[in-house]
Amino acid sequence: MALILSLPSFYSDEKFETYTLRSIDTDAPAPSDISFRGLKCLQRGTRSRSHIDVYRGYLTLSADKEPLDVVCKIGFGKIAEILVSEEASLYNGKLRHLQGKYIPVCHGYFVGDTSEGPAGCLLLAYCGEPVKDMLTRVQPAFKTALVHALVAIHDAGVEHRDLCRRNILDCHGRPMIIDFEDSIEHACERQKPIEIGAPAPSFVSEIGCVELFQFFIDIDVWTPAYIEYIGDFQPIKLAFDAHALAKTAPSHWSPEEALQEAYRVIIQHVRKYYPEQYEDWKAGLSQLLMCLFGI
Numbered sequence: 001m002a003l004i005l006s007l008p009s010f011y012s013d014e015k016f017e018t019y020t021l022r023s024i025d026t027d028a029p030a031p032s033d034i035s036f037r038g039l040k041c042l043q044r045g046t047r048s049r050s051h052i053d054v055y056r057g058y059l060t061l062s063a064d065k066e067p068l069d070v071v072c073k074i075g076f077g078k079i080a081e082i083l084v085s086e087e088a089s090l091y092n093g094k095l096r097h098l099q100g101k102y103i104p105v106c107h108g109y110f111v112g113d114t115s116e117g118p119a120g121c122l123l124l125a126y127c128g129e130p131v132k133d134m135l136t137r138v139q140p141a142f143k144t145a146l147v148h149a150l151v152a153i154h155d156a157g158v159e160h161r162d163l164c165r166r167n168i169l170d171c172h173g174r175p176m177i178i179d180f181e182d183s184i185e186h187a188c189e190r191q192k193p194i195e196i197g198a199p200a201p202s203f204v205s206e207i208g209c210v211e212l213f214q215f216f217i218d219i220d221v222w223t224p225a226y227i228e229y230i231g232d233f234q235p236i237k238l239a240f241d242a243h244a245l246a247k248t249a250p251s252h253w254s255p256e257e258a259l260q261e262a263y264r265v266i267i268q269h270v271r272k273y274y275p276e277q278y279e280d281w282k283a284g285l286s287q288l289l290m291c292l293f294g295i
């Protein structure tokens with residue numbers, strides 16, 4: 001199967017450069033030509049080390065079918081071709097079962113010779129724009145899906161290695177992860193399920209995977225692993241025991257003052273980080289609060 005590519009010229013959007021590439025997918029159905037017409041350049045690579053361009057356009061599979069809204073990631077030159085081909089191998093290998101769910105559907109990988117040397121072209125379904133909001137502030141449902149997506153990618157044996165907003169698309173409110181150019185094979189040692197909204201692990205060893213630990217800390221998947229108490233940070237387990245927290249107070253604090261302060265910061269912590277549980281939790285504490293604070 002051949003792919004006829006028409007890409008807007010570097011020098012003028014009015015002009016198109018045309019290339020003919022061939023599929024390297026041996027499972028491809030009966031040979032028939034397909035064509036991609038690039039309408040917009042989404043990213044232009046530097047023409048030095050790895051020249052990779054990304055275009056959005058239409059993929060026509062046959063005359064009787066509607067063209068598909070597709071992105072073409074094309075690497076020119078040997079190094080760029082290898083990078084795109086490795087990314088294509090992930091789409092069609094370890095990550096194949098995640099296509100359409102957490103990563104774009106892949107319409108194939110094509111290679112050929114061009115005036116700029118050997119080229120490799122990956123065709124992916126267009127899946128929306130990169131997220132605009134800070135990842136700490138995206139909708140809870142989006143963040144939850146992002147956690148599931150990353151865990152699924154790691155479970156599939158891949159470490160992404162370039163997790164940033166421009167590589168996370170907002171596909172009708174669902175995250176789609178792209179850009180596996182820097183990714184590597186990875187035997188994930190994640191040791192337990194990721195509990196969204198639970199206190200963060202204090203150390204990477206509690207999760208067992210550096211990329212997941214760091215990314216989930218960065219996007220605030222968890223609540224703090226520490227509670228602030230009298231100018232210091234104490235492990236979050238002390239937030240469950242006001243008396244234990246009070247014992248960490250400096251010696252010039254009286255036990256009564258230390259306990260009162262411990263309850264105050266615990267209440268503040270729960271109100272800020274567990275707003276949904278706050279009212280029920282406070283009702284349970286009401287007797288105690290009446291005695292201590294007259295609330």
Ligand SMILES: Nc1ncnc2c1ncn2[C@@H]1O[C@H](COP(=O)(O)OP(=O)(O)O)[C@@H](O)[C@H]1O
Nearest residue numbers: 042043054071104124125126127128166178179
């Ligand atoms: N499947 C896609 N759907 C929508 N936009 C895409 C898609 N793939 C890439 N893009 C857009 O093109 C940009 C560059 O693609 P990417 O694969 O991240 O290349 P690079 O490795 O150069 O960063 C992305 O940040 C995104 O805006």
Ligand SMILES: [Mg+2]
Nearest residue numbers: 166167178179
């Ligand atoms: Mg990118």
